[in-house]
Amino acid sequence: MVQVEAHLFATFKAIAGKNKIILEVLPGQTIEDACFALLTSLPMLRSHWLDMNGQLQQYVHVYLNQSDSATLPNGMLTELQDGDILDFIPPVAGG
Template identity: 30%
Template sequence: MSVVAVTVKFFANFREAAGADKTVIEGTADVSSLLKALVAKFGEKLGRQLFDGEKLRETVNIIVNGRSVNLLQGLHTKLKDGDVVAIFPPVSGG
C-alpha cells in the first residue's frame, strides 16, 4: 500500500502558530488524524488554535481540495495521496 502524502497550507493565525506556511504530512487516513499529526509536528501552540479540549474550535475552517469538510464528512473526511488541505480562520466580508 502506498503512503498517503497530503499538503497542508496554513493561513493567518494558523501560519503563525505553526511557524510555516505549508507542510507535507504522510500516513494520515482522514482529517482528524491529520490534525493530530500537525499538533505532534508543530506543538501545542497550534493545538490550542485548532482545538478546545478534544473539540475542533468553531473558528477553524478546513478545506480539502477546495471543498469545506463541513460539506464532506467533517473530521472523518478521508484523505488520499496528493490532497491539498487548507486551514484558516473565519473569512469576513468587507
C-alpha cells in the same frame, strides 16, 4: 503511507511560523486524523486550535482540495488520498 500537503493561512501561519507542511498518514485515515497529526508536528498550534475537551475549535476551518470539509458527505471523517491538499483557514466574515 498517504502524503498530504497542508497549507496554513493568516493567523495559523503566523503561529506555526510556516505556511506549508507535508503530512504522512496511514491509508484510510481521515481529515480529522490529519489535523491531529499536524498538531503533533506543530504543537504551538494546540492551544489555539483545541478546546478544553481536546476537540478542534469550530473556528478552525479545514478545506480539502478547496472544498469546505463541512460540506463533504463524510465531513471531517473523509478519507484522505495521496496528493490531497488541506487548507487551514481562520474564520472569514467580510466587512
